[in-house]
Amino acid sequence: MxxxxxxxxxxxxxxxxxxxxxxxxxxxxxxxxxxxxxxxxxxxxxxxxxxxxxxxxxxxxxxxxxxxxxxxxxxxxxxxxxSKSFRDFIEGRGTVLIKDGKVLEENLKKEKYTIDELSALLRQKNIYRVADVEFAVLEPRGTISALLKKENRPLTPKDLQMKVPSEKEPQTVIMDGSILNEALRSSGKSRGWLATELEKLDLTLDNVFIAQVDSYGELTVDIYDDKLQVPSPSERPLLLATLKKTQADLEIFSLETHDEKSKTMYEKNAKLLQETIDKLTPYLSS
Amino acid sequence: MTIATSVKQCLANLKGIEAQLSSLALNSNDKGAQEVFHDTMLTIASVKKDLQTRVLELERLEPQYKG
Known part of the structure; x- marks a missing residue:
């Protein structure tokens, strides 16, 4: 051979x-x-x-x-x-290198890391000042995990006490012009719904490269022909605008009318609408 | 534009908002969002009812704008 x-x-x-x-x-x-x-x-x-x-x-x-x-x-x-002890023995445990913002020289020496190597690892995490780090662990694989001090962490909506709506993962329902049945099912939509949505956008199924449904049931599509403009979903921002307009209308009516009874009615409803707008804004502004 | 027509227009807008909220409530996957959309839809429905009564009153007061 x-x-x-x-x-x-x-x-x-x-x-x-x-x-x-x-x-x-x-x-x-x-x-x-x-x-x-x-x-x-x-x-x-x-x-x-x-x-x-x-x-x-x-x-x-x-x-x-x-x-x-x-x-x-x-x-x-x-x-x-x-077994946990077997795991510690075989897989090794992380070594704490920085604690309470202080570098632990003993542990650094034990792992045979120089301070230059430590700062190089930190730089890979986009950290340039050791003083910014509250806590850092050297993982068994040799990578570093660092927890920044609270004031150096990126701002989140929670820090601002902002209410943000929870969102489900988007489902890819069309790929390469064919419908993915499983994703369609988990998004809770039917083929008929998909056909209607595509018709609304003036598209046929084989034109669509990828289509995703978000948690509001809006369909975003990308088509093969990149010269064609597909409108992105704008239903929710438009709805918010209509709500604001209607609220303003009601306030105007309440100022214009001379009838006391309807004046209070308009005022009450304008207030109700304002509350509604406040409630809906996180969900409607995309 | 008379008051009666603008109130009617406002009423039409409210009907549109109610319908859109109801469709959003049905189409959303998230329980929290569904609830918020449903609740606000009910609020809009009550506002709509008040406005409908006002339209009827206006039509009675100014029959020439009826329709």
Whole structure:
């Protein structure tokens, strides 16, 4: 057998083997979170490379080594699920490098990190002043996780005591011109609804590259022809504008009328509408 | 524009708002949003009712603007 045919056969066999092994090990292996997974990932890769090109050796030896390494990783993963102390031993624990805004030199020395390396890691997180950090941990994988001091964290609506509506994830209902039934079902819409919405936009199904439904049941589409302008949904901002106009109308009526009874009626309703507007604004302004 | 026509126009706007809120309440996926849309729809309905009575009164007072 010529050696190049051997290489082709070996390549496909090992591709299949590696594929199934990573399928069994799952996403955890890919993310290489722990030391063990990191090591086994590299080793499995080099064994495969060696076994494919090392033609003088038996292919089965390489396969056995890969299977052993994968099963060992799997076993460790299962044991780590069961026992916390085993987990700490195998996967390692994070080392606290900064606490209460102070660098812990002892721990830094223990991990053999210099202050330059620490600041480089912090810079990768867009932190340039050590004084801004409240707490930082060196993860087992060698990355750093830092918690900024409260005053240095980005402002959130919660800080401003703003009320924001909760939002569900948008569902992609059309992809490449075909309807995705499962997404359509989880967004709670029917094919008939989708057909009506597309007709409203003057589009046919095969024109649509991608279409998403947001949590308000509005459809956003992107079409193949980028020269065509598709209107973006503006129903809610328009509704808010109409509400404001109606509220203003009622106030005008209340000023214009001379009839005391209807004056109070208009005033009461203008106030009601104002309350409604305040309530709806977070939901209607997009 | 007479008062009667502008009140009627306002009434028509309110009807539109009510319909849109009801459709938003039906189309939203989020429970909280659904509730807010539904509640405000009911408020709008009560405002609408008040305005409807006023339109009838105006028509009685000024029959020439009836219609």
């Amino acid at each position: 010529p050696s190049w045919i051997d290489i082709i056969i070996r390549s496909f066999v090992f591709l299949a083997l590696l594929f199934f092994m990573t399928k069994i090990l799952g996403k955890k292996q890919i993310s290489e979170l722990s030391f063990f997974e990191y090591v086994s990932g590299i080793t499995i890769g080099s064994i495969a490379g060696e076994a494919i090109t090392g033609l003088e050796k038996n292919m089965l030896q390489g396969m056995a080594a890969i299977i052993i390494f994968s099963l060992a990783t799997l076993l460790v993963d299962i044991l780590a699920l069961k």
